[in-house]
Amino acid sequence: MGKSWAYLCSRDEASDAYAKLKNEGNLNLNFKPMPYEDGIAIPIMNGNIELEFEEILRSDPHIRLKKLLNNPPKKWEIIGDLVIFPQDSFSESETRNWEQIASALGCNRVAIQAEIEPGIMRESRLKLVYGIDGWVVHRENFVEYEFDATKVMFSSGNITERRRMGGLNMSNEVVIDAYSGIGYYTIPMIKSAGAKHVHACEINPNSVEALNKGLRRNDLTNQCTIHEGDNRKTMKNLYGIADRVILGLIPSSQPTWGLAIKCIKPEGGIIHIHMNVHENEIEEWVSKTKDWFSIASGRDTSVLNLEKVKWYCPHIRHVVLDLKLEAVN
Template identity: 30%
Template sequence: METEKTQFIKPRIRQVLSEKLPPELIQKLPKHWVQIGDVLILPLRPELEPYRHRIAEVYAQVIGAKTVLKKGRISGEFRETNYEVLHGGDTVTVHTENGIKYKLDVARVMFSPANVKERVRMARVAKPGELVVDMFAGIGHLSLPMAVHGKARVIAIEKSPYTFQFLVENIELNKVQDRMTAYNIDNRDFLGENIADRVLMGYVVKTAEFIPKALSIAKDGSVIHYHNTVPERLMPREPFETFQRVAREHGYEVEKLNEIVIKRYAPGVWHVVVDVRVFR
């Protein structure tokens, strides 16, 4: 949300809730929140728990959200959310960003507004007609911009059956059925080899395990966008050092083109993406 709007909303929220909460808790109300479509995600301090439903109701009314979730952890193989519904009930929404429509279930499917710059960047790096293979497509976070704005052809692979439903819907919502194809499989079962001009590896924590598969999909001279989480003490040599080592073990040479720190993942740990050109 825009800064002016946020600054305007906070006093109104405090004003309404000052009639419902003890005075000492008013200053502990969330000053920041995440809005995805018309669903709000609120972080709440433990002291506010007894009043969480009333707080959520007021935030929804003032901000204009249909549903409010309590922020929780994102975990598991499919990076699923674990958010409690505090107000409303419908957690499926359509979030519009950079001219792209993302339909998702905010209570169950991860979408990070903090990654917006990377989604915008992918729209710029894609070239018309090139073939992109997105190994961890999700709802199309990174590859939809490439198909919509970059006019690239995309093979989008998503293992989670639930998330895959939204990926298919988003391809239709954005009218890119003619150049974007989705597969509901484990990317390690994808049969294409030596086909991609560009490979997306938008995963974290265990991404290095999939480097050999990415190399087999990529053409000679293609670019791989390799995401991973990196402890700060290992930066800046990581994550490129691991990618280079694995690539050489499989007979490839690599060239580092670019590296971007996307956001803090955890205390002392950063989400980083490195663009690598690979040579057979």
């Protein structure tokens, strides 16, 4: 709430009066008009009646939070209508009204971040502190992902790689997404890159549920086959069928390098290898990895691209190496 000069009029006159005051440049746009006695009070810049009005929250979100908390967090992430604050954003002693905090940031739910589960499924441990469930819809690069943010992780930092995958030309390609998760790459590869069919391998049932929902939401169900379970087993059913294989697991996707080679068509194809690499060792890693694939596949192998996706932690980069494997001789 805050004070402003007010123009008082009847309800019937309100919309004409509002338009006139706006034309004159006399509206006080920081506040909302409100019912007052039998009529309406319109906030204006100059007048002779002063009233308390509700503020329009057009200010900096940090300022809005500051009005609610003594020591407000400086960072947060918004996915759909869920605002996620980093761990330790709030002191135990401070009283919090989650509904107001959510609303100050244009959201309906609040969660607190926690370390991703360190196992292979990289499960989210997000704690929902306001709201009924963690299911969110995230729109990005013209696709929609649907997932329970309290159960599966979503890495905002990989947005450039999701966009890159969606921007490649995959028309008529059969693709294997060996660590598909909720469809981070599967969905843009079908919807934007034009892949004919994606075989999505995923071990985590929560991610499989999310992928199914995401495929339905984007109307792509017929162009994807989900292979639930450990890809070291499921990829064995996919030998010789792929134009492209995505190995999207960090810190390393090495356990499936040999399987990926076997999945590539005899005519040749592309493998995208994700890896965390020390900034000083990237060149050496690229050269060694290319040589490894060349020897293991017995095919001519060349480097198409080395993508630096993001800093994983100080000095360690998440990179993606695109290798082209030529036809079997």
